[in-house]
Amino acid sequence: MARYPKPAAGSWTEHYPQLGTGPLSYEDSISPEWYQHEREAIFKRAWLQVGRLEQIPRTGRYFTKDIAAANTSIVVVRDGDDVRAFHNVCRHRGNKLVWQDFPNEDTSGTVRQFTCKYHGWRYGLDGACVFAQQEGEFFNLDKADYGLVPVHCEVFAGFIFVNFSEQPAQSLREFLGPMLLGVEDYPFGQMTDRYAFRVECRSNWKVFSDAFMEFYHAPVVHVGQHPSQLRAAITQMGYEAPHYQVEGPHGLVTTAGSLHRVWDMPKENVKPADLATRSGLFGPWDKSDLGELPPGINPGKIDPWGLSSFQFFPNFAILIWEAGWYNTHQFWPTSHNTLVFEGNVYSLPAESASERVGREMAAVSFKEYSLQDANTLEATQLGLESGVIDQFPLNDQEVLVRNFHKATADWVHEYQREPAGVRA
Amino acid sequence: MALLPSDFADFEQFAARWSLATERERWAERMSSSIDDMQAFYDAIIPEVGEAIAYCDKFPLDDMPEDAVNLLRLIYSFVMVSFAVELWRQQSPPDTLGTQFERISEPLP
Ligand code: FES
Numbered sequence A: 001m002a003r004y005p006k007p008a009a010g011s012w013t014e015h016y017p018q019l020g021t022g023p024l025s026y027e028d029s030i031s032p033e034w035y036q037h038e039r040e041a042i043f044k045r046a047w048l049q050v051g052r053l054e055q056i057p058r059t060g061r062y063f064t065k066d067i068a069a070a071n072t073s074i075v076v077v078r079d080g081d082d083v084r085a086f087h088n089v090c091r092h093r094g095n096k097l098v099w100q101d102f103p104n105e106d107t108s109g110t111v112r113q114f115t116c117k118y119h120g121w122r123y124g125l126d127g128a129c130v131f132a133q134q135e136g137e138f139f140n141l142d143k144a145d146y147g148l149v150p151v152h153c154e155v156f157a158g159f160i161f162v163n164f165s166e167q168p169a170q171s172l173r174e175f176l177g178p179m180l181l182g183v184e185d186y187p188f189g190q191m192t193d194r195y196a197f198r199v200e201c202r203s204n205w206k207v208f209s210d211a212f213m214e215f216y217h218a219p220v221v222h223v224g225q226h227p228s229q230l231r232a233a234i235t236q237m238g239y240e241a242p243h244y245q246v247e248g249p250h251g252l253v254t255t256a257g258s259l260h261r262v263w264d265m266p267k268e269n270v271k272p273a274d275l276a277t278r279s280g281l282f283g284p285w286d287k288s289d290l291g292e293l294p295p296g297i298n299p300g301k302i303d304p305w306g307l308s309s310f311q312f313f314p315n316f317a318i319l320i321w322e323a324g325w326y327n328t329h330q331f332w333p334t335s336h337n338t339l340v341f342e343g344n345v346y347s348l349p350a351e352s353a354s355e356r357v358g359r360e361m362a363a364v365s366f367k368e369y370s371l372q373d374a375n376t377l378e379a380t381q382l383g384l385e386s387g388v389i390d391q392f393p394l395n396d397q398e399v400l401v402r403n404f405h406k407a408t409a410d411w412v413h414e415y416q417r418e419p420a421g422v423r424a
Numbered sequence B: 001m002a003l004l005p006s007d008f009a010d011f012e013q014f015a016a017r018w019s020l021a022t023e024r025e026r027w028a029e030r031m032s033s034s035i036d037d038m039q040a041f042y043d044a045i046i047p048e049v050g051e052a053i054a055y056c057d058k059f060p061l062d063d064m065p066e067d068a069v070n071l072l073r074l075i076y077s078f079v080m081v082s083f084a085v086e087l088w089r090q091q092s093p094p095d096t097l098g099t100q101f102e103r104i105s106e107p108l109p
């Protein structure tokens, strides 16, 4: 018996008839050839989130970002109100332009100009080549022809996105669409206390993302995060979301607040350290005052509302929590069966030690459950790669997983038909 | 030289080991500590953790005396070991030894 009403079609999945209800093949997650198609059709065509404005608050601040799926590194730099992105490659003889100590690691800093470590060519923040060492030795060299190669770059709600197409088929806002645009007025820019995490995992990027699109696994994989006397009941109850939404390749799942309100629970059902720090798995208990939230945060109008997880195709997610904080997930493939997983936990700057302690508890909880996910997903990859099974049933709580795999396939197929214009 | 404020002299025995500045160090200490050691640390801290937090609250975060910073770091370590003690009864969550999840930046202190 469903705890929450389902759409008139009978299920969330059937509410989106394009999804079908049949089993899924996971061939898309074990095939090296398919991954090569995804690189071309998706990672070199879609808008990709690469960082936040707060990472580059002033002119000359920059960060580099290695994007293996697009086979490049970029440098993203602030110049006044503008944010620009360039391929991180020197125009002289191709040296990686910006790096420190380890050529294959990302870096960040402040510059007035970018200077190549090899022969000293220099580039302005607008990418123009402003200096070529021993310029007179070259043959009719016009520096104006040797600026850094730009990458399309747009900012939404303080999130910096890039697009590697020559001419993106859609602006960032068109690509995101109304559902994701609905988070725009959330005060992301004020939430500068950041706990950042990173791990390299042996799993396909979609297999990994899948686990962050459904909470069906949560009462099983993560049940140990709850006091032992509650575990059997939590697993038995299972998980249902009161609201799902699919919009093009993107997705949304909302969770009911009643699940999160640890502070309303009898004390014996709360971990002692959570009681001591007034924080835990669902974040600090004392709500940050963010003012009125934009209605787009909770488009299903779920009351009590707990969490909305917005899935930005292809590889980014923003999770906005009732208690006034948010976190992000990002899944960067490095091969058909490896990825870099990045997680960030953001809140308003703590004003006191007790607030900091609450955030520390939330950040440690985030790590504990992310470890459970990461290791499980390596196991999933191994199971899939055995090739023993080629059809997998998905339930209604996995509707976003279904949409995600369909969307990646649609992008690949559309690109194969019509390489120039892929749309969301 | 005491590391902690005198009000918390009974925590002093844990300070050299557990007053650690970063999550990376606290995680490493948890991974290499026995459950008995962590239980002893946890049991000593938990009855007074509220007072310890309240003590740290007397100072602005960006201008805390060194002994209060050490106390705050000890509280962070309490949070770190609480998972091993309260939930897992081992250092890391079950079935997670094959992976890592490194905290690469955090607000300080
Ligand atoms: S490769 Fe950059 S200056 Fe020569």
Ligand SMILES: [Fe+2]
Pocket: A211, A217, A218, A221, A222, A369, A373
């Ligand atoms: Fe999970």
